[in-house]
Amino acid sequence: MTPSWRKPAGMLGILLLITLWCVAIVSLSTIVGSWQWLGQLAFYLVTGLIWIAPLKPVLLWMETGR
Known part of the structure; x- marks a missing residue:
């Protein structure tokens, strides 16, 4: 298995x-x-937590390519 460039x-x-x-x-x-x-x-408190929201799509893209 070859490593992906996405990660x-x-x-x-x-x-x-x-x-x-x-x-x-x-x-x-x-x-x-x-x-x-x-x-x-x-x-x-809000700004310290809200940056986490865009991480889920990025992590999904990194793992699956979608």
Whole structure:
């Protein structure tokens, strides 16, 4: 069985997604920093979890090619 190119490409894509997501969230930190602590908590909780949503299709593509 020959190794698939999808796994390395998918891993690089996931790393790129995480990097871009972190840059986007950090760039908003000056705005979010002026919010009250409860708003900051909600923002960082949601943005800390929402990046996981695009991973399922990428992982499926890596494993099956669909």
